[in-house]
Amino acid sequence: xxxxxxxxxxxxxxxxxxxxxxxxxxxxxxxxxxxxxxxxxxxxxxxxxxxxxxxxxxxxxxxxxxxxxxxxxxxxxxxxxxxxxxxxxxxxxxxxxxxxxxxxxxxxxxxxxxxxxxxxxxxxxxxx
Amino acid sequence: xxxxxxxxxxxxxxxxxxxxxxxxxxxxxxxxxxxxxxxxxxxxxxxxxxxxxxxxxxxxxxxxxxxxxxxxxxxxxxxxxxxxxxxxxxxxxxxxxxxxxxxxxxxxxxxxxxxxxxxxxxxxxxxx
DNA sequence: CGTCGTCGCCTACAGCCGTAGTCAAACTAT
DNA sequence: ATAGTTTGACTACGGCTGTAGGCGACGACG
Numbered sequence: 001x002x003x004x005x006x007x008x009x010x011x012x013x014x015x016x017x018x019x020x021x022x023x024x025x026x027x028x029x030x031x032x033x034x035x036x037x038x039x040x041x042x043x044x045x046x047x048x049x050x051x052x053x054x055x056x057x058x059x060x061x062x063x064x065x066x067x068x069x070x071x072x073x074x075x076x077x078x079x080x081x082x083x084x085x086x087x088x089x090x091x092x093x094x095x096x097x098x099x100x101x102x103x104x105x106x107x108x109x110x111x112x113x114x115x116x117x118x119x120x121x122x123x124x125x126x127x128x
Numbered sequence: 129x130x131x132x133x134x135x136x137x138x139x140x141x142x143x144x145x146x147x148x149x150x151x152x153x154x155x156x157x158x159x160x161x162x163x164x165x166x167x168x169x170x171x172x173x174x175x176x177x178x179x180x181x182x183x184x185x186x187x188x189x190x191x192x193x194x195x196x197x198x199x200x201x202x203x204x205x206x207x208x209x210x211x212x213x214x215x216x217x218x219x220x221x222x223x224x225x226x227x228x229x230x231x232x233x234x235x236x237x238x239x240x241x242x243x244x245x246x247x248x249x250x251x252x253x254x255x256x
Numbered sequence: 257c258g259t260c261g262t263c264g265c266c267t268a269c270a271g272c273c274g275t276a277g278t279c280a281a282a283c284t285a286t
Numbered sequence: 287a288t289a290g291t292t293t294g295a296c297t298a299c300g301g302c303t304g305t306a307g308g309c310g311a312c313g314a315c316g
Binding site: 027028047051066067068 | 265
């Protein structure tokens with residue numbers, strides 16, 4: 001547990017998601033993945049964010065000739081956990097059940113989704 | 129839909145929660161509510177945040193003699209909805225079911241909570 | 257070989273955020 | 287009345303964010 005998972009900003013999340021897709025990966029490839037989902041990405045902006053993620057210790061790289069091949073130092077799971085904690089605390093004062101209830105009540109879930117979630121709960125219950 | 133619900137920062141959330149408890153309310157009372165839950169609140173900091181929330185259009189006030197009585201211009205529901213959207217998009221790419229699954233899997237839910245959630249899902253299903 | 261595009265590095269800059277301090281006016285307690 | 291307290295207004299300031307621009311080196315193309 002060396003690194004305490006740095007704080008990841010909104011746009012940095014998008015960059016990280018592009019990297020989690022597959023790595024090691026060059027800046028050019030990261031940028032092209034980003035543009036693929038959102039054409040408004042400016043290459044310079046993406047490069048700045050990549051550099052910041054390296055500074056923050058969320059990414060590292062191996063030098064390959066003239067370019068860098070980036071690799072994540074934090075897993076998606078770690079980041080999801082961190083962001084989830086912060087959201088839960090901030091918005092629901094840490095109370096899990098009200099949060100879940102909120103989403104179930106205010107969001108659309110297909111009947112299939114509802115069934116899967118019920119399954120999940122049931123299995124959870126059985127696993128104690 | 130006049131106001132597009134301003135973006136609320138971490139600490140601003142705490143201030144707003146102190147106000148949603150009951151209003152209209154004076155700055156002094158807000159500060160004392162904040163200190164009640166977290167003694168490390170500095171009055172000056174709280175006042176700055178209150179002022180910023182007014183600028184942002186999240187609060188307004190009525191003048192009462194020499195002091196102001198503040199009222200929220202955004203409801204907790206609105207803010208919860210906005211923060212939830214942003215969290216869901218940012219962290220789960222907008223996918224609701226994986227998000228719910230994540231919390232059910234990685235968090236502790238008491239058997240009672242599990243039962244209540246099952247109920248919720250069941251009722252939801254019945255309501256189509 | 258010269259030109260042009262690409263790469264990473266460094267710089268910029270405004271706006272938001274957390275955290276307060278100063279100040280003048282008004283109020284309150286002596 | 288005088289001094290201390292409280293209030294809102296204004297100011298400060300460094301770090302984080304979003305959004306890039308400029309620069310010098312290196313390699314590709316003609």
